[in-house]
Amino acid sequence: MWNGIFPLLPPPGEYDHCIVMNTDSSRRGMGAWHGDEWWMMEWPRELQCDAAPSMTWLELIPVMVACLVWGERWGGRRVLIRSDNMGVVGVWGRGWSGSPLIMALLRQLLFWTALHGFAVSVEYVATKENGAADALSRHDLARFRRLRPQAAQCPVRPPSCVAEYLQDPSRGAHVLTGYRL
Numbered sequence: 001m002w003n004g005i006f007p008l009l010p011p012p013g014e015y016d017h018c019i020v021m022n023t024d025s026s027r028r029g030m031g032a033w034h035g036d037e038w039w040m041m042e043w044p045r046e047l048q049c050d051a052a053p054s055m056t057w058l059e060l061i062p063v064m065v066a067c068l069v070w071g072e073r074w075g076g077r078r079v080l081i082r083s084d085n086m087g088v089v090g091v092w093g094r095g096w097s098g099s100p101l102i103m104a105l106l107r108q109l110l111f112w113t114a115l116h117g118f119a120v121s122v123e124y125v126a127t128k129e130n131g132a133a134d135a136l137s138r139h140d141l142a143r144f145r146r147l148r149p150q151a152a153q154c155p156v157r158p159p160s161c162v163a164e165y166l167q168d169p170s171r172g173a174h175v176l177t178g179y180r181l
Helices: 055-073 086-094 100-116 131-137 141-147 160-167
Strands: 016-025 029-034 037-042 077-083 119-124
Touching: 016 055, 016 131, 029 055, 029 131, 037 055, 037 131, 055 077, 055 086, 055 100, 055 119, 055 160, 086 100, 086 119, 100 119, 131 141
Parallel strands: 016 077, 077 119
Antiparallel strands: 016 029, 029 037
């Protein structure tokens, strides 16, 4: 990642091994998994309709939630996030979006990674190769269990600030981290 002045990611080898994580969103909800841990969450009714701000924003939210859920354990590591949304890959690569809603979320996400000392890169993965995360976003536990039989029996619970943010995103993404940027 580049902020226009210097790289935000450390040189290869400066961080420990890479953690791979998959995220996904659908019109029903969102989910993510890495290793044997996973979580899923349904969108509030207002976001399940076609009037949701944008699919890129909906796909960026589980990236943020995953970082909130697991980020404190990722210090000193590189995290590869696999997303089937090219908008998320592009926004992360550029570090910028024309959408104020996406920019607010992106700033909080970058802040959270810096606060906890982990580096994130985002890679595109075809939807058919993102089946387990897709199943979570659709709340299809039977399919998720078929694809990830070693996954924990119980999900990790996303923090309550996520539901608070989703009820009224216009209040600002600072609700997610507690920091106004």
